[in-house]
Amino acid sequence: MTDLLDNTGASSWNSERFQKRLKKRKRAEKSFRLVGLGAIVIALTLLAILLFSIASKGYSAFIQTYITLDITFEQSVLDKTGEGHPAALKAANYGKLVRDALRAEFPDVKTRKDLRALFGLVSKEASNQLREMVLADPSLIGRSMPVALLASDDVDMVHKGYIDRKAPQSDRRVKDDELRWLDVLEKSGALSFKFNSGFFTEGDSREPEKAGIAGAMVGSFFTLLVTIAVAFPIGVLTAIYLEEFAPRNRFNDLIEVNINNLAAVPSIVFGLLGLAIFLNVAHLPRSAPVVGGLTLALMTLPTIIIAARSAVRAVPGSIRQAALSLGASTHQTAFHHVLPLAMPGILTGTIIGLSQALGETAPLLMIGMVAFIADIPHSALDPATVMPVQIFLWADSPERAFVEKTSGAILVLLAFFIFMNALAIVLRKKFERRW
Amino acid sequence: MVQSFAGKRLEAVPETAEEVIISTRNVDVFYGDNHAIRNISLDIPKHRITSLIGPSGCGKSTFLRCLNRMNDTVESCRVSGEILLDGVDIYGKDVDEVLLRARVGMVFQKPNPFPKSVYDNVAYGPRIHGLAENKDELDEMVLTSLERAGLLDEVQNRLHSSGTSLSGGQQQRLCIARALAVRPDIILMDEPCSSLDPIATAKVEELIEELKTNYTIIIVTHSMQQAARISEKTAFFHMGQIVETGATEQLFTSPSDERTQGYITGRFG
CATH class of the missing domain: 1.10.3720.10 (MetI-like)
Known part of the structure; x- marks a missing residue:
């Protein structure tokens, strides 16, 4: 009895079999730890990739391109009667102000088709923008000043660098003429980015530049x-x-x-x-x-x-x-x-x-x-x-x-x-x- | 055999000298198919301390919980027999168990203060029963209860700190104060000192002895010394039955049943 106890007690903790078991146990623990760590690393990497891809694509939604044009608030266009009637001011043709300003910027554009393309640089929203300015401050009428107007979504895309200029013209939404005009505007410093507050204050729209959440x-x-x-x-x-x-x-x-x-x-x-x-x-x-x-x-x-x-x-x-x-x-x-x-x-x-x-x-x-x-x-x-x-x-x-x-x-x-x-x-x- | 013996004993020595507040006759309790308590008849003298002793699982806690109908919360539990409190059957049809529990307070094995302030712990009972007319009366009630539980001096300055921040012994006395605030006639104690150290135990025991002038106390305990120290009457439970009951001194010095003898001398249990 005592012999048996002595044998198992003293020698077994040093025996080869015991050492083997010990090694195996430690190896199992270590490999499990590594596998667990690996799982976490993979999960975090995937999460980081997801967030990075969304953030890198999405951050530019929070800024929007504006085109600064010299707008003349013509009395003859806005307030023909000269009475400054609010209803008349509301109904006036503000789009003409934008078109006149663009025409003045690019006097060499003549044909109807080219003109339409030129006017398309600025968003349809721009005339509303001018209307609000005038309604807020009717004293603007008759004056002339540079105004940053909301650019169309295509211009915005070009300015943000999402349009490949080297692609053949037929594959591009933005044609060569438009790119040329934009380059001119860019050089004169007329193109600028502003914080897109409309994204947080507007409802949905068919015009991407105006759509908000x-x-x-x-x-x-x-x-x-x-x-x-x-x-x-x-x-x-x-x-x-x-x-x-x-x-x-x-x-x-x-x-x-x-x-x-x-x-x-x-x-x-x-x-x-x-x-x-x-x-x-x-x-x-x-x-x-x-x-x-x-x-x-x-x-x-x-x-x-x-x-x-x-x-x-x-x-x-x-x-x-x-x-x-x-x-x-x-x-x-x-x-x-x-x-x-x-x-x-x-x-x-x-x-x-x-x-x-x-x-x-x-x-x-x-x-x-x-x-x-x-x-x-x-x-x-x-x-x-x-x-x-x-x-x-x-x-x-x-x-x-x-x-x-x-x-x-x-x-x-x-x-x-x-x-x-x-x-x-x-x-x-x-x-x-x-x- | 034993049962009839115990019954005879009760008849032979009628406790005429003492007013009986609770009298139980032939009480049986079942948990589903498990017959936990068999045919128990026991009288509880008023303004005395009665202790229930016996080995684990002998049914003494179950019996205690019958006395304020806490067993009602266990769905499979069924109680038969008669339990009279001042002559009224507490399992009778027109007895409201909620009001009964206000009259028969309970202190549990593990201190279980509400996770609220010391004050709110004690004030809870009076509040739900509308015992106080106004804030001053409620304050008075809380302070008196804490005083009676011997806790007032220790918590005077932290009435509004959490009841769970007190020490174990203080928590148990807070639970006693909480029970006292409802102005019960009877207080049931289910091993109130088993989770306390000897010093806290001594304090609680001292408190229990003081309380008996105004309250009837029934205490379940595993400590024979405790039963011997504080109680006047002792009932020894074994396998769901009462083996022997009598004056504490008599039961501990000259038990008439050999199982009682065996238990109190530590041979089993």
């Missing part, structure tokens, strides 16, 4: 507002009922299984449901954030319920017993103690659900939020689109200038996601209680 942002805001207002209270109350009040029986088990299944249902199915119920039965307005919000609320509910249930379940039973033993009812226990303690978890789950809803496109296509809408919505009942759908619409547009708009919109959407996730962390920290 504000309409989609407001649409997303109203949609999410409806989603929160519907899904949060229903989800939280469902979770509390199921965890704190409902008896354990077959019916409630069935409900639980179904909620878990709903979380895995493809989002487009919820879109069809929304179409069938909210549009065809309830006759709510088509393309409106209220319908989008309700549909997304259906989609988000299972996520919120599941997160809230696990948060409620994580509240220690001793707290419930303490409250019950003091003569609190089940209802008081749930709302005075369990809910506040579960709040951080519930909020985290809710914000994850809302982020999902913010990024959702497919169900909204089904309820008509994919329509072209140039106006910024003023309420949840106005027709609107949302950011991911706007990205989808722009990605689908043929103009070269929409490429950068698409990436720019993705950057804005990503900024929103980062903001929402940061909010989730802040709220969780704020409501967290330690014991």
Whole structure:
């Protein structure tokens, strides 16, 4: 007996077999560590490539090319009667001012076709720009001054270097003449970049240089507002009922299984449901954030319920017993103690659900939020689109200038996601209680 | 056999000298198919400390939790028999278990203060039952309860810091103060000192002894010394039954059942 013990005790820790095992164990640990590290490196690289490609394509959406021209605010064009009537000023032909200025810049352009190309350098939006200037300050009439006018999307693309000048003329949207004129303007310092504030304040447009994301942002805001207002209270109350009040029986088990299944249902199915119920039965307005919000609320509910249930379940039973033993009812226990303690978890789950809803496109296509809408919505009942759908619409547009708009919109959407996730962390920290 | 013996004993020595506040007759408790407590009959004297001792899993905590119907929260639990509190069956149809729990307070094995301030912990009971008319009355109630629990001097300056920041012993006394604030007649204690160090235990024991002038206390304990030190009456539970019950001194010095003898001398349990 003692011999055996001595043998195994003293020599086995130095034996060859033991050394081999030790080496093998260390090798396994090391290789697992390397594999894990490799996985992280690959994931981070892919993420970096994604972000870099979006950012490098999208940053130029935030600047826009302007052409500075000497504009003469002709009395004869703007205010023939000389009375300065606002209605007359509003209806005046501002496009003529732009055309005159361009003609003065390039007096040698004569033919109708060339002139049309020349006038096309400046965006159609430029005349609105001049109108607003004059309406804001009628004393401009009769004076002459250099004004930076919004350039057309093609000029913008050339100035940003996205058009290959060496390609044969027939393959280019911007022809040789136009390039020559632009070079002249460039030399005289008339071309300049400005911050594209319109991208954040305008609605969608068919003219890429004028298209903005504000309409989609407001649409997303109203949609999410409806989603929160519907899904949060229903989800939280469902979770509390199921965890704190409902008896354990077959019916409630069935409900639980179904909620878990709903979380895995493809989002487009919820879109069809929304179409069938909210549009065809309830006759709510088509393309409106209220319908989008309700549909997304259906989609988000299972996520919120599941997160809230696990948060409620994580509240220690001793707290419930303490409250019950003091003569609190089940209802008081749930709302005075369990809910506040579960709040951080519930909020985290809710914000994850809302982020999902913010990024959702497919169900909204089904309820008509994919329509072209140039106006910024003023309420949840106005027709609107949302950011991911706007990205989808722009990605689908043929103009070269929409490429950068698409990436720019993705950057804005990503900024929103980062903001929402940061909010989730802040709220969780704020409501967290330690014991 | 033992059961009838215990029953006889109760009849033979009627506790006429003491007013009985809770009287239980033939109580059985089932958790699903598990018959956890068998035919228990026990009288609890008013303004006395009664201790329930016995090996783990013998059903003493289960029995304790019947007395304020905390077992109702366990879905599979079924209670039969009669539990009379001042002559009223607490499992009767018109008894509200929430009000019952206000009358029969409970202190748990592990201190479980709410993650709120010391003040709010104690004020919670009076608040939900509307015991205080105004803020001053509530303040008064909180301070009195803390005072009775012997905690006031230690927490006077941090009434508004978290109850969970106190030491373990202080937390347990805070839980006792919280129970006292609801003005119960009876306080059930489920191994209140098992997670405390000896010094904190001594303090809580001292407190329990002071409390018995105004409250009836029923304490479950694993510590025979504790039962011997503080209680007047002791019931020894074994396998879901009461083996022996009687005056503490008598039960510890001359137990009549050999299992009691074995348990208190440390041969099993």
